[in-house]
Amino acid sequence: MQQSYGSIVRRQQQLIRCLVGDYCSKDTLHLVNKGIRMQSVMGGGGPLEVEALSILRSISPVLDSTKHKGQAGKIAVIGGCREYTGAPYFAAISALKIGADLSHVFCTRDAAPVIKGYSPELIVHPLLEESYNVRDEDKTSISKKVLDEVDKWMERFDCLVIGPGLGRDPFLLDCVSDIMRHARRSNVPMVIDGDGLFLVTNSIDLVKGYPLAVLTPNVNEYKRLVNKVLDCEVNEQDGPQQLLSLAKSIGGVTILRKGKSDYISDGKAVKSVSIYGSPRRCGGQGDILSGSVAVFVGWGRELVSKVKMDENPTMLGCIAGSALVRKAASVAFQDNKRSTLTTDIIQCLGTSFEALCPVGSKSHV
Ligand SMILES: NC(=O)C1=CN([C@@H]2O[C@H](COP(=O)(O)OP(=O)(O)OC[C@H]3O[C@@H](n4cnc5c(N)ncnc54)[C@H](OP(=O)(O)O)[C@@H]3O)[C@@H](O)[C@H]2O)[C@@H](O)CC1
Numbered sequence: 365m366q367q368s369y370g371s372i373v374r375r376q377q378q379l380i381r382c383l384v385g386d387y388c389s390k391d392t393l394h395l396v397n398k399g400i401r402m403q404s405v406m407g408g409g410g411p412l413e414v415e416a417l418s419i420l421r422s423i424s425p426v427l428d429s430t431k432h433k434g435q436a437g438k439i440a441v442i443g444g445c446r447e448y449t450g451a452p453y454f455a456a457i458s459a460l461k462i463g464a465d466l467s468h469v470f471c472t473r474d475a476a477p478v479i480k481g482y483s484p485e486l487i488v489h490p491l492l493e494e495s496y497n498v499r500d501e502d503k504t505s506i507s508k509k510v511l512d513e514v515d516k517w518m519e520r521f522d523c524l525v526i527g528p529g530l531g532r533d534p535f536l537l538d539c540v541s542d543i544m545r546h547a548r549r550s551n552v553p554m555v556i557d558g559d560g561l562f563l564v565t566n567s568i569d570l571v572k573g574y575p576l577a578v579l580t581p582n583v584n585e586y587k588r589l590v591n592k593v594l595d596c597e598v599n600e601q602d603g604p605q606q607l608l609s610l611a612k613s614i615g616g617v618t619i620l621r622k623g624k625s626d627y628i629s630d631g632k633a634v635k636s637v638s639i640y641g642s643p644r645r646c647g648g649q650g651d652i653l654s655g656s657v658a659v660f661v662g663w664g665r666e667l668v669s670k671v672k673m674d675e676n677p678t679m680l681g682c683i684a685g686s687a688l689v690r691k692a693a694s695v696a697f698q699d700n701k702r703s704t705l706t707t708d709i710i711q712c713l714g715t716s717f718e719a720l721c722p723v724g725s726k727s728h729v
């Protein structure tokens with residue numbers, strides 16, 4: 365990405381203004397509250413509320429003619445099995461819709477033709493196998509083949525999304541564990557969602573101490589993580605503190621706890637994003653979020669490494685992804701009300717992004 369030093373410094377200053385301390389300034393709070401009053405149908409803000417829109421604008425790259433394909437992001441979703449084909453599609457297409465250049469899906473052989481049929485934009489690898497399709501004596505050679513194939517691509521990816529529609533077949537989850545170990549060795553960020561969280565909750569070492577891991581649990585997945593890692597029940601009274609302890613206990617991974625407000629922590633700070641949102645809870649919205657966060661984490665990483673700033677790119681990516689998906693959900697709900705579906709929200713990603721961060725805007729430096 366070629367940008368002037370001045371523009372990079374301005375983006376850095378913007379970010380620092382948004383992120384100073386765990387608690388935002390009165391001015392920030394005022395702005396956020398104003399935004400909620402004007403634009404939100406849900407949410408409440410509070411002392412942990414972060415100025416998410418400024419972060420989103422700061423980490424989104426400029427579009428210009430100097431770029432070549434791939435520079436805005438290459439994402440891979442590891443998910444999709446006989447049972448679930450929608451979830452990996454939602455995650456992968458969302459990544460493209462918000463600006464990634466290439467979006468791959470690594471799924472089972474059964475799921476691949478279906479996912480390809482949804483969209484010609486996606487690059488679909490029919491690589492994974494479930495136990496019912498594999499003889500015991502072939503398991504070792506098939507695992508090796510899966511790993512070799514994924515490895516060919518691994519270092520080209522800016523972020524992996526592990527888990528949407530993956531299913532819970534033990535053989536398949538073993539293969540995915542190997543993929544995660546390789547990704548970690550190659551320093552590739554990972555957003556873990558859906559059945560990826562089922563895997564990680566039972567094998568926490570896969571992500572423990574890996575700062576480029578992002579977990580995006582929904583209410584059930586969060587409960588299972590808290591039970592397993594902290595050995596207690598979810599404490600709603602002291603939610604942010606418990607989230608902080610959880611992220612810390614897993615060695616500083618970033619956790620985005622989805623809900624009425626999204627709470628995000630890397631074990632050092634806790635932030636919340638409450639702006640916008642929709643009261644429709646149709647399945648698949650978390651999948652949009654995982655694909656979106658993957659793109660923003662890639663962009664956040666690029667910005668942070670360029671300007672050598674002391675911000676956590678996974679926190680920035682979660683905040684930006686949360687704000688955009690909540691905005692798109694609110695726009696889709698305005699148009700579709702009770703019949704709002706995940707595909708409607710995906711259709712609103714582009715216009716919502718443009719409303720929050722216009723391609724030619726001054727603040728979009
Ligand atoms: N259109 C699509 O393709 C979509 C597909 N989706 C995909 O669905 C997958 C599961 O995600 P989800 O969000 O339903 O999980 P969650 O809320 O923990 O579970 C709810 C309840 O179900 C149960 N349960 C779940 N999976 C089970 C299994 N394999 N085998 C047995 N039990 C299972 C679970 O039971 P528990 O584990 O709590 O005992 C809980 O009671 C995931 O891959 C996601 O990406 C979604 O993204 C939506 C759109």
Ligand SMILES: Nc1ncnc2c1ncn2[C@@H]1O[C@H](COP(=O)(O)OP(=O)(O)OP(=O)(O)O)[C@@H](O)[C@H]1O
Nearest residue numbers: 582622623624626641642647648649650651653689
């Ligand atoms: N009560 C709520 N009010 C407003 N927004 C919410 C609420 N709960 C979740 N969300 C938003 O919906 C999105 C998806 O969260 P959700 O908890 O539905 O994920 P999920 O259960 O993993 O979804 P999926 O069906 O894709 O697996 C997130 O962006 C989150 O901010």
Ligand SMILES: [Mg+2]
Nearest residue numbers: 558582650651
């Ligand atoms: Mg989910």
